[in-house]
Amino acid sequence: MSFSDTVRDHVCNNPNCQVHNRDPQVMLLTLCYTDKKYDIDLYASVTSPSFLTVADIIRDAREFLFLNDMPLEDIRLVGFRSKNDYTPVDDNDKNSSLKQIGVTSGCVLDFEPTSNAVPPKQCELTIVGPDHMKTVTYKWYRAITKIRDLLEYIIEQFSLQSIDRNRIHLFTIFDELNLIARMNLRMSESGLHTRMNVHVEIIPPLSPSELRDDADVRVECSNEEEEFVLKVSKRKTLDNLKQTVQQRCKNRTPLNFTIRNEVNEEISLVDGDRTLQSIGIKSGHTIYATFRLKNQQSSATTTKEEQLSSPSSDTNVKNDKITIICQLPTENPVTTQLSIKDTLDRLLKYIDSLIGHRRLVISKISSDKISINRDEDRSRCFANMGFQPGDVIYVSTKDRTPVRSTIVSDRSPSPPETEEKPKSSKKLPIGLDNLGNSCYMNSAFQCLAHIPPLTNFFLDHIDSVHLANKNTDDLNPFDEVGYVIGAYADLLWNLCRCDEADHGGCSFKPTRIKGCMADTHPRYGRQDQQDAQEFMNYFLEIIHKEIKKSNPNERITIIKQLFFGEITSIVTCMKCQSAESNTQPISFLSIPLNRQERTFWIKFIPMHGEDMDTYIDVPINAEVGHIVEFFAKTFNDPSLFFHILAMLPEGEVNFRTPLREILTDELVFMEQEQRTKNILPPPLNIPKRASTLDNCLEDFFSPEVLEEERSCSYAKCRQKAQVIKQLKFQTLPLVLVIQFKRFLHENGLHQKIHTHVNYPITGLDLNRFLSTPSKDAIYDLVAVCNHSGGVAGGHYTACAQHSFGNKTNWYKFDDAYVNRIKPDDYGFDIVTRKAYLLFYVKRSCLQGQSAT
Incomplete structure (x- = not known):
């Protein structure tokens, strides 16, 4: 999968252009190209005038989505989406304008290849290894292949896994490729084209003095007036960094402060207590801070908020001001000034006016020298607290814990002071931003978050703590349980966030949970693609261990309770018919696929x-x-x-x-020019049996004659004989996770099996696979983790059921992008050949969750 994060502009900048007078309306559109046959999904945000024709927008889509290798006649606009409405477009509308067919700003335009379109053209690179002797050929597509895919291929082909990525440099005949800044760009956007040569060079490692643990982080700062460099410790917090910049700017206040890392990703400043090290910034790294400057003396009269001053202030005293910088989530900081004679109560009321009805609480109030406790005497003035004119006070806010999840139900009554929220069918669930090849993590978390009994376990505990003490709205009780489980609870809070005016379309950056996982295992801190099943198994094991460590007397944790069942292996001697059995716990049911x-x-x-x-x-x-x-x-x-x-x-x-x-x-x-003697092959005998989950389970649990003979343990036999092995469920888990084993190693090659398996969305009956039949063996699907692409490069997405009020729909989660799946498309968009992990929950468990 590939997404264009850059907004393209179709609008002509020539003031003498005659088309300016035709229609001044400019629309913000999303172009979406889907080729299901070749697993291609492309997006680009563009601005377009409404007078463009359908033929014009097809031509632009080919350019902006890097489909230049395709003939125009092979691309068609099939329809457009506006909120929950979908309008098909006929091929006869090519000469109609976008306005005439009903396209408005905010629409998503869907493009597809025609039925007889030629396949995407494959490009080739010749890669010369670091020894200047070995060369390999890399095949790629202009529309979808990114620089990171090329780097992964090079690391695998030349066995560079042990080399620090910062030491791997790639050169063409023209220039060096900037791997850090262009990692997520298409190769075609980086100037690469077919038949080019790319040379791999390994630079020497840094000296021990350069690798010392306390080496500085380089901060390149820039504003409209100057550029300068600061060197800070990786242990410095984000708030400390902002204060350091403020001290460097002396009597001027930095506004619109943003920080970006080496791959140009913006770092969230909401939680100012985080250290640079905790968000992946290491010694020797460079980060980039941008801001604009405002003179403190004049800032008190520039905005409505900045006009706030103490009524008791002496107008002749011009230098008794302190600056207040309040950071709100997803917004630029709000700056104002108060007198040192003003009180803490005045500051808290001002912050409350900024927060309004949003679900926010104050997390920290401090300067570079003094930290303010919100519980202290609110009548104290800043001068008595030790503040001096010119000081800067930073106020951090964060999201308040939701009372009830919007993911699984609205079964808990709202608190008395909260008005009932209107149900809106236009709302969308919250997506997760990609933090650098982290789609495997995002898809795994979306699937887990949409398992009702697991999510309700977290939210019920939060509810009980907050109902017992209404002054704990900003408390995450799971922080006391463990490092990772606290971060996951924080992630759930943000996925549950849903305000009255929120109509969806927003996303959350899961920086904290990714940082925690990176601390537990280095591979999850790198910008490498990982296996979603391996990650999920590792994550659930950590949650289980943290709960056990926090409460050693707890015999069964929520992870064991939900995800674990038991499977029995029965081995029968074919000579004496004696049988012995062995029962083992099982959490993921890995099903082999018949390669068709x-x-x-x-x-x-x-x-x-x-x-x-x-x-x-x-x-x-x-x-x-x-x-x-x-x-x-x-x-x-x-x-x-x-x-x-x-x-x-x-x-x-x-x-x-x-x-x-x-x-x-x-x-x-x-x-060949001359006709050869080729003879047409005989007709293929293609098996008519379609691959279904039911068939796969039948094969998995069917008796199997093992090739190797075994010594019978029965005392009266004790002979070597062939044995029959059969598996049976002894107990069924409440949550059954089925993994399709799509990746295999065969003939020295890593390959992916693309076999389409048809699986039920409701009513999966596992009774016949149980040792003892049970009435409680019916499961319903709640989520699917998908993998598109191949072994060398791919992309993870998720599909899941999500509830708003009493309405439940299926949605597709593609990192930050979330779309509702229409019921008519369930069989096509939920049941696909991309399915990798299926999440089934016992129907009795789901009904119990709804009835609670």
């Missing part, structure tokens, strides 16, 4: 024109001739079959060669 097809990458060398790269999916029992036959059909030219020469690296390959004898997934097809 195989993907081959084809390099086609025609007699005329440019070479072409594509891939062909063929049944697993096919022959080489079938690949050629399928390839010819993609050109709508069956006669091409008789002009193809198929090649492997070692030479020509016979068309009757079975695919099981082909150890590589790459073939070269050369077009």
Whole structure:
């Protein structure tokens, strides 16, 4: 998957342009291109005049979504979305303007390839290794492949896993690639094109003195007047850093303060107590601070808030002011001035006026020298607290804990002082920002957050603490339980946030939980793609251990209670028919998939024109001739079959060669001028049995004759014999997580199985797989973790059920992007070949949650 974060501008800047007078309306649009066959999803935000025609916007979409290799006639606008409405677009509307077909600002325009569109063109890079001898070829697509995908490939191919990434440099004949700043950019945006050479260089490691633990973090500061550099410790907090900048600016106040890391991601300043180290900034790193300056003497008259001053202040005293900088979540800081004669009560009332009806609480009030306790005497003035004119007081706020989750239900009554919120079908759940290849983490957390019994466990505990003491609205009780579980509870609070005026479309940056996971294991601190199942298993194990450590007497934690069942292995001797069984706990049910097809990458060398790269999916029992036959059909030219020469690296390959004898997934097809003696292959015997979850479970739990003989343990037998092994559920978990084993290592190659498995959204019956039948064995699907792409590079998304009030819908969670799935599309958008993890919950458990 690939997303364009840069807003493109279609609007002409020429004031003499005649089209300016046609329609002054400019619309903010999102262009979305989806090719389900090749797992391509592209987005770009653009501004467009309403007089553009459909043909114009198709041309622009091809440019801004990097689809230049596709002919215009292969791209079509199929419809557009506005909130919950969808309007299809007919092919006959190409000459109509966007305004005429009903497109308005904020719409999402959906583009798709035509039915006979050519496959995306594959590009090639030749990569020269650090030894200047080994070279490899990297195949990529202009529209979707990013610099990070290239780097991952290089690390794997040249075995650079032990090398610090900062030491890996890539060069073209023109320039060095800026890996840090361009990691999330498409390769085509970085000036790379097909048939280029990329050279890999490894720079020497830093000296021990440069690697010392207390080395400084470099802060490059810039404003409208000057640029300067500060060096601070990685142990300095965000509030300390802002205060250091304030001291450097002397009698001027920094406003609109932002900090970005080395990959140009903005760092949230909401929790000022976090150290630079806790958010991934290490010694030797460089971060970037930008702000604008305002003279403190004049700032008291610039805004309504800044006009606040003490009525008792002497107008002749011009230098008795202190500056107040209040940081609100997702907003720029608000700055005002008070007199040192003003009281703490006046400051707190001012902050309350800024917060208004938002669910916020004060987390900290302090200067660089003095910290103010909110519980102290509110009548004390700042002068008595030790403040002096010119001091700066920083006020940090954070989200107040929600009383009840909007994720799973609204079953808890609202507190008396809270008015009932109107139900709005236009609301959307909250997405999670990608923090650098963290889609695996985001999809895992969205799936877990939408498991009702797990989420209600956290929220019920929060409710009980807050109802017992109404002065604890800003308390996270799970912070006392453990490091990671406290961060996860904090994440849930933010996913539950839903105000009256909130109609969705917002997202949350999960910086704290990612930092905590990075502290527990370094691999989760790197900007590498990880396996979502491995991450989730590791995360749940940490939660289990932290609960046990906090309460050693607790026999079964919420993790064991929900996710663990028992599976029994029964081994039967085929000679004496004696059987022995072994029961083990199980949390993830990993289901092997029958590989029904195989993907081959084809390099086609025609007699005329440019070479072409594509891939062909063929049944697993096919022959080489079938690949050629399928390839010819993609050109709508069956006669091409008789002009193809198929090649492997070692030479020509016979068309009757079975695919099981082909150890590589790459073939070269050369077009011949003379007709060859190629013979069409026999018709394929394709199994009619579609792959379903029911079939997969039947295969998994069916008796299996093991190849190796075993010594029978029965006293009267004691002979070596073949055995039959069968698995049965002994007890079923409340939450059943099924993993499709899509990744395998075969013939020295890492491959992904793209087999489509049809699975039920409701009513999964596991009775026949139990040792003892039970009436409580019906499960309903609540979430799906999807993986698109292949082994070398891919993207994780999630689908999950989400409730607003009494209404429950399915939504797609693609990092920060969230879209509702229409009921008519459930079978297409929820049940897909991308499914990797399925989350089923016992129906009795779901009904119990609703009835509580």
